[in-house]
Amino acid sequence: MPTSRPRLPRRRVALPLAAAALLVPVATACTSSGSSGGSGGDQRLKVSMAFPPAQAMSPFGDDAVTLSRLAVVEGLTRLDRNGEAKPALAASWKRDGDRAWEFTVREGAVFQDGTKLDAAAVVRSLTAAQKASPKPRVLSDTTLTATAADAGTVRITTKDADPLLPQRLANPSLSVLSAAAYEGARVNPAGHATGPFTLAEVNGAVSATLERNDTYWGSKAKAPGVDVKFVADGTARANALRTKDVDVAEYVPISQASLLGDGLVHEFPSARTNGLSLNTERGVFADPAMRAAAREAIDSKALVDGVYEGRADTAQGLLGPGVPWAADLRTAPTGRAKAAAPAEVRKTEQIVLATYTNRPELPEVATVVQQQLEKRGFTVKQVVRDYAQLEADALAGKYDAFIQARNTLLDTADPVSYLASDFTCDGSFNITQLCATPVDTAVDKAAALADTEARHRAEMTAEAAILGSDALVPLVHERFVQGYDDTRVRGVALDPMERTLITADTRVG
Secondary structure (H helix, E strand, C coil): CCCECCCCCCCCCCCCCCHHHHCECHHHCCCCCCCCCCCCHHHCEEEEECCCCCCCCCCCCCHHHHHHHCCCCCCCEEECCCCCEEECCEEEEEECCCCEEEEEECCCCECCCCCECCHHHHHHHHHHHHHCCCCCHHHCCCCEEEEEEECCEEEEEECCCCCCHHHHCCCHHHCCCCHHHHCCCCCCCCCCCCCCEEEEEEECCCEEEEEECCCCCCCCCCCCEEEEEECCCHHHHHHHHHCCCCCEECCCCHHHHHHHCCCCEEEEEEEEEEEEEECCCCCHHHCHHHHHHHHHHCCHHHHHHHCCCCCEEECCCCCCCCCCCHHHHCCCCCCCCCCCCHHHHCCCCCEEEEEECCCCHHHHHHHHHHHHHHHHCCCEEEEEECHHHHHHHHHCCCCCEEEEEEECCCCCCCCHHHHHHHHCCCCCCCCCCCCEHHHHHHHHHHHCCCCHHHHHHHHHHHHHHHHHHCCEEEEEEEEEEEEECCCCEECCCCCCCCCCCCCCCCEEC
């Protein structure tokens, strides 16, 4: 059993979810596009997104990914398809010793409100992210200090050596915004970012309007704008695609894929693992023997065949086929407890198993997992809601078990940030509430290694320690299914890391 240590105070209070706080007036979203919402006629893109804003479009939480997928925000760097850092708002960079880097700010770039991008703006944004509460997940395992060496140069130092800093700075939560974005009670990206599209309006959790940013420093967007609907119901998204009410439908449900046909369905590997997070701090699963019993109850192949209709891969670990080097370096889990016998399991109190509706397969996964756990002897109650209604309670450890779909490369294109944020004592997204010295030690070792192969080996050692704790039981490795008509829609990004979907090149016709 992993050795535990006293828990440090956690800072994982969710941001406000009230719909009123999500309203971004058009007047605050200045744009140089020369057009207002709805202009552009049939050339405007119509997009259906699975996740409505959960944090008032804050750049410091998961809403930042939505802003990135809609080509609204940018950081100093971007990632190529191999996960390597490439220039974005920084034209170049160099390392200065173990803990310092210098980034040259791109000349000629301006914010969507017309103000100039300079080193001071970058420092302001990175400092705000560092001070945010809760802290963005990508910063859960590091501390950044940014200063302006001159108007065009940003110097960034880290508390410890951080060989992944250029990749880290590509994270949507570290996007650079103008000074006006920080003037209110909350950070407002509308009209204050640098991407090819300007966020002009957000209508609560229902819809958003984007306009082309004609002052963009790169290639101008080919579509005049984007009309976004947030639709949690996957079948509704698929139907909207089928009837041509939308041009692009995010995350088509597996159950709808075969009905839509190959011309509308685009399946590709992902770095996403769906897992059963078990609460290691309180309740039934505070006992490692009960966690081991839950793990033994799970049949991954039954989920792949029954729920995903073969459009997923059986769980091998935390890192699946979307992380191609992981399989060859995987080692056996370490420190696993002996599973409790069914007779002991039947004596336990009822457990609460939660998941969310935004990914249409997850409620069905929860039903199958409930049946598998009950077969082992557990008594299970399900809670299934929209993700925005569950996140705060999940992070606070109010559920015994939580099924989530997690992109293991989302934060830095390297799994070390995922391992740190989800499984270490100070992790900002630690739904399992795990706090185990062997895990923290292994993750810290991996994070300090500059050599890629050595870091990957250390990450798999950390994976073995986490799997040994049975804090998370891998269920399946997802394949992404995005929907669009490839005879009329061009330039949709099929990104295993989920950073991009709509780009400057995305257009109708």
